Each structure stands twice: as C-alpha cells, then as structure tokens.
C-alpha cells in the first residue's frame with residue numbers, strides 16, 4: 003500500500019480507531035494525522051477518538067486535536083482511515099468512514115478479515131498498528147512528534163518490547179524513532195508502568211481475589227458491580243490486570259472479568275505460550291490476538307466463564323500441557 007499516494011488528492015481526511023483507545027490506537031491515529039498534515043499542509047486532517055487516559059494524551063503529540071463527538075452535519079470526508087481496528091468497532095465515526103470515497107484500514111489484529119471496499123493493510127503478525135504506520139510513511143518526513151506518537155504505540159502493544167509480537171523490525175523501527183530525541187524513558191514509565199494510587203489498590207484487590215484452575219495453568223479474577231463500586235473502579239482503571247495475573251509462575255492463560263454495567267461483562271484475556279485466547283474471545287463475538295484478546299458477555303456470565311475455561315482446557319490438553 004502507498005498511503006501517501008492514496009490520499010494525495012484528498013482535501014478532507016478523517017482518521018479513527020477503536021473505542022476505549024489504548025496507546026497503539028491513539029499513537030497510530032495521531033502519528034498518521036501529524037504525518038499527513040505535514041505532507042499535505044492544504045488538507046484538513048481530523049482525528050476522531052473517545053477520551054483516553056491522561057498519561058496517553060500527555061505523551062502523544064497531536065492528541066490535543068482529537069475530536070470526541072461526531073458533528074451531525076459533518077461534511078463527507080474524501081478519505082477515511084481506520085487504524086488498529088475493524089471499522090465496525092470505531093463507534094459513531096463509522097458513518098463518516100462509510101460515506102468516504104476512499105476507505106483505508108490499517109490493522110494488526112489477525113481477527114480482522116479485511117474488506118473489498120477498503121484499501122487494507124492488515125498484518126496479524128505486526129507488533130502494533132504504529133509499526134504498520136511506520137512502514138507506510140516516508141521516513142524523511144518523520145519528526146520528533148511523529149516519532150514519539152508511534153513509539154508510544156509500539157511500547158504499549160509489545161509490553162515494552164517484551165511480548166512475542168516484538169520482532170527485529172519492531173526494534174529497528176523503535177530504534178530509529180528514538181533517534182529523534184524525545185525522552186523515551188519517561189514515555190515507558192508514564193505510559194506503561196505508572197499507576198494512580200487507586201489503580202494500584204484495584205490491582206491489589208484483583209491479585210488477592212484471583213483463583214487458579216486447570217492444574218494452575220489458568221488464572222482468573224472476577225469483579226462484579228458490587229466490587230467495582232466498593233473499589234470505585236472505572237474501566238480506565240482496569241488496564242493491565244490480566245497481564246499482571248499472567249506473571250504468575252506456571253500460568254499459561256489469564257482472564258480478568260468485570261461487570262462494566264449491570265449484567266454486561268467484559269473479559270480481558272492474555273496468554274504466554276500455548277493458549278490462543280482469541281479463540282475463547284471469538285466464542286462471544288470478541289477478538290484480538292493469540293496472546294491478547296477480549297470480548298463482551300451480555301448474558302449468563304456463569305456459563306460463559308465455564309465455556310471459556312472449557313476452551314482453554316481443550317487447547318491445553320491438545321498441547322499435552324495438562
């Protein structure tokens with residue numbers, strides 16, 4: 003795909019990514035917008051995203067230009083780019099994408115099937131949407147702001163270059179981005195490791211409430227509404243819990259369940275080696291990657307928990323691990 007050529011005659015370009023944007027989603031959207039604004043100074047480039055964690059907006063240049071609400075009478079965009087997501091998961095801006103003459107989808111979720119009506123650049127093995135954007139842009143146009151935005155996404159989705167999606171290409175791209183001179187240590191500390199005191203306490207509660215199953219290969223924790231309210235937990239305070247559970251010795255897969263609204267549950271899943279958690283997530287219409295996935299469960303949480311556990315059990319047995 004030649005992104006620059008695809009949008010070169012477009013006067014109005016829209017950009018969006020998935021709901022509840024993480025560092026990769028926001029970093030890839032803002033990095034792409036900063037790049038296009040620089041290369042096509044006459045074009046209007048708008049970013050649509052839901053509000054994000056303050057540590058992300060603080061570290062992602064261009065995030066101050068994000069539009070949160072779609073204007074009812076918004077003029078059509080000549081091109082609309084969906085990053086780090088399928089178009090169906092971007093929420094309200096999806097209608098702007100549908101109206102655009104040129105539709106572009108850049109994603110690294112292997113559950114994204116692509117679409118014939120869009121120009122797709124989808125690589126389920128890429129570390130991050132930000133690495134794909136890095137591939138697609140002209141390197142001589144990168145500046146410190148674009149570099150920092152894309153670096154945030156790589157740090158987020160690779161768990162600071164730890165997860166198995168980290169490739170030599172990721173490290174080379176990240177190394178090149180670092181050469182623009184932003185404070186990369188501060189990015190990693192603020193974006194990945196720091197928690198608010200409330201988040202630290204919530205994590206503590208999740209670790210104390212965790213249980214293991216399947217001969218210690220599966221660890222999970224469940225927060226119902228009562229627990230969420232007792233802790234004062236909101237969705238933004240729950241990132242990283244399933245990843246932290248996964249750091250338990252001997253464990254291969256983890257799920258953190260929380261009741262986001264009465265009767266509506268979110269499951270965030272992670273795995274180390276054997277388990278493909280995206281298969282469990284897809285049982286409930288969710289998706290993601292082999293080692294990181296999620297889904298929403300809108301009825302029968304008890305049965306859903308059992309179905310997920312059964313899926314893991316089948317996979318672990320097939321692999322001869324239990």
Ligand SMILES: [Mn+2]
Nearest residue numbers: 026086131159
């Ligand atoms: Mn991503």
